[in-house]
Amino acid sequence: MSYRKIFIFMSIMLSVMAILNQLLLQGDTLVLILILAFSALGWYDVLQQKNAVLREYPIFGHLRYILLDIAPILHDYFVESNTGGRPFSKNTIKLVYARAENKPGYHPLGTERDFYKEGLEWIGHSMFSKGEFEDQPRVLVGGPECTRPYSASILNISAMSFGALSKTAIQSLNKGAALGGFSHNTGEGGLTPYHMEGGDVVLQVGTANFGFRYPDGRLDEEAFRKKSKLDSIKMIEIKLSQGAKPGHGGVLPAAKNTPEIAKIRMVEPHTDVLSPPFNPSFPTEEKLVEFIGILRDLSGGKPIGIKLCIGQPSEFESLLDRFIEKEIYPDFITVDAAEGGTGAAPLDYSNHIGMRGDDALKFVNGALIKKGIRDRIKIIYAGKVVSGFNMFKAFCYGADLCNSARGFMLSLGCIQSLKCHTDRCPTGVATQNHELAKGIVPNFKSHQVRNFHDNTIADFIDIAETAGVTSFDQFNPELVHVVEPTT
Numbered sequence: 001m002s003y004r005k006i007f008i009f010m011s012i013m014l015s016v017m018a019i020l021n022q023l024l025l026q027g028d029t030l031v032l033i034l035i036l037a038f039s040a041l042g043w044y045d046v047l048q049q050k051n052a053v054l055r056e057y058p059i060f061g062h063l064r065y066i067l068l069d070i071a072p073i074l075h076d077y078f079v080e081s082n083t084g085g086r087p088f089s090k091n092t093i094k095l096v097y098a099r100a101e102n103k104p105g106y107h108p109l110g111t112e113r114d115f116y117k118e119g120l121e122w123i124g125h126s127m128f129s130k131g132e133f134e135d136q137p138r139v140l141v142g143g144p145e146c147t148r149p150y151s152a153s154i155l156n157i158s159a160m161s162f163g164a165l166s167k168t169a170i171q172s173l174n175k176g177a178a179l180g181g182f183s184h185n186t187g188e189g190g191l192t193p194y195h196m197e198g199g200d201v202v203l204q205v206g207t208a209n210f211g212f213r214y215p216d217g218r219l220d221e222e223a224f225r226k227k228s229k230l231d232s233i234k235m236i237e238i239k240l241s242q243g244a245k246p247g248h249g250g251v252l253p254a255a256k257n258t259p260e261i262a263k264i265r266m267v268e269p270h271t272d273v274l275s276p277p278f279n280p281s282f283p284t285e286e287k288l289v290e291f292i293g294i295l296r297d298l299s300g301g302k303p304i305g306i307k308l309c310i311g312q313p314s315e316f317e318s319l320l321d322r323f324i325e326k327e328i329y330p331d332f333i334t335v336d337a338a339e340g341g342t343g344a345a346p347l348d349y350s351n352h353i354g355m356r357g358d359d360a361l362k363f364v365n366g367a368l369i370k371k372g373i374r375d376r377i378k379i380i381y382a383g384k385v386v387s388g389f390n391m392f393k394a395f396c397y398g399a400d401l402c403n404s405a406r407g408f409m410l411s412l413g414c415i416q417s418l419k420c421h422t423d424r425c426p427t428g429v430a431t432q433n434h435e436l437a438k439g440i441v442p443n444f445k446s447h448q449v450r451n452f453h454d455n456t457i458a459d460f461i462d463i464a465e466t467a468g469v470t471s472f473d474q475f476n477p478e479l480v481h482v483v484e485p486t487t
């Protein structure tokens with residue numbers, strides 16, 4: 001007999017018995033309610049047509065979905081090794097927590113990594129001290145056309161929108177940026193009151209121009225001018241693509257399009273809003289170059305950059321030619337690694353589209369040098385930068401500055417439960433649920449954000465001094481070794 005038939009038989013028997021027991025013997029009402037509730041759920045499972053597992057295994061079938069839901073957490077706690085875990089290993093997460101809590105984060109007994117495994121990276125240390133690395137390193141962003149250059153920290157908060165993150169998370173990040181003197185990127189969702197806690201802000205212009213758009217999606221220049229001129233806005237970043245989903249747009253579903261978010265993004269509330277894969281304001285290379293010039297004028301000469309994940313190298317080189325031809329250059333290019341993060345993306349886009357970070361960074365640096373324009377454009381790198389070593393490597397491969405998104409999420413207490421797309425983030429970081437968001441107290445968490453920033457830079461400086469590097473011009477790819485396959 002199938003489980004389904006057993007359920008139908010048992011549910012009828014138990015329900016009848018429980019009702020009779022209640023009527024004749026005045027049995028326990030709670031037992032009656034429980035039996036009827038489980039029977040109702042089971043009957044719903046049997047009668048619905050969408051899910052075969054639940055039709056065949058009423059009530060018990062739900063266990064499968066509960067287990068699937070909590071599997072990542074169980075796996076992380078009970079199965080995963082310290083060096084395993086994706087996107088970040090347990091050891092890496094522990095390191096970020098230690099940095100955020102101002103703890104030393106020492107590891108006992110030696111490395112757990114396989115030192116003979118292909119791809120393992122290491123740095124050659126120097127035999128003698130070559131001196132101290134530059135004190136309080138900062139980098140001035142802004143080429144010759146920029147009249148309001150920005151002195152940036154070498155580690156900053158990468159783009160993450162209010163909408164992807166909760167308001168308390170955004171407030172904590174911005175307060176943290178204010179405490180530590182670094183910048184906080186709004187993400188494509190635009191500028192919100194939660195970005196106004198005193199931190200320096202990088203205003204992102206996403207493909208939908210959220211926050212400064214006409215209803216058809218084109219840029220509303222007046223709205224952009226007003227926002228970009230605010231004192232806290234230090235730089236403007238035009239997003240062309242994002243490593244986790246290059247060339248893929250997104251939808252802000254009607255349910256998440258609350259009146260608050262709609263007002264901020266300048267869209268109709270309670271409607272599905274499309275974030276297109278490409279910005280309609282610049283359909284061609286030429287238009288993009290002109291757009292950079294337009295934004296620079298509208299913002300009153302602030303640094304303007306583009307952010308992209310490298311796809312087809314020839315397209316990028318051709319864009320550089322257009323900069324040279326029109327004599328309009330971005331002040332910075334943010335290179336986003338294909339292994340970068342997102343709130344939600346189609347798996348194929350995250351797994352198979354775009355160039356991985358190390359290759360992209362070396363390529364962009366090389367292309368700018370080849371075209372003779374490296375000195376006027378700064379390179380910002382984002383792609384799993386969560387430690388001093390990651391920063392050191394990025395500088396060796398050509399970066400001037402680093403951005404981190406998920407590192408700062410971890411510093412807020414993210415436990416890598418991989419539920420960012422469900423609105424049920426257990427730590428209140430990536431949710432619009434007010435109750436969950438209350439888990440984050442900005443006045444407290446902002447200190448963790450600042451600590452993570454400061455301690456990661458201190459680690460980076462230690463490593464640089466260990467390698468005998470004392471200034472930015474001494475970084476080069478030869479300082480990083482990668483274990484080759486054995487023949």
Ligand SMILES: Cc1cc2nc3c(=O)[nH]c(=O)nc-3n(C[C@H](O)[C@H](O)[C@H](O)COP(=O)(O)O)c2cc1C
Pocket residue numbers: 158159160161164165186187188189204239241242243307336337339340341342343382383384385403404405406407420430
């Ligand atoms: C939750 C989340 C939301 C993001 N939102 C944006 C966004 O609005 N615009 C953007 O350009 N990148 C966005 N990103 C990408 C990050 O800014 C960053 O480029 C990428 O995650 C690589 O950095 P990471 O490896 O430190 O996370 C988002 C990433 C995350 C994790």
Ligand code: SF4
Pocket residue numbers: 409413414415416417418419420421424425426427428429430
């Ligand atoms: S804890 Fe929240 S932010 Fe972190 S992975 Fe889980 S759902 Fe995403």
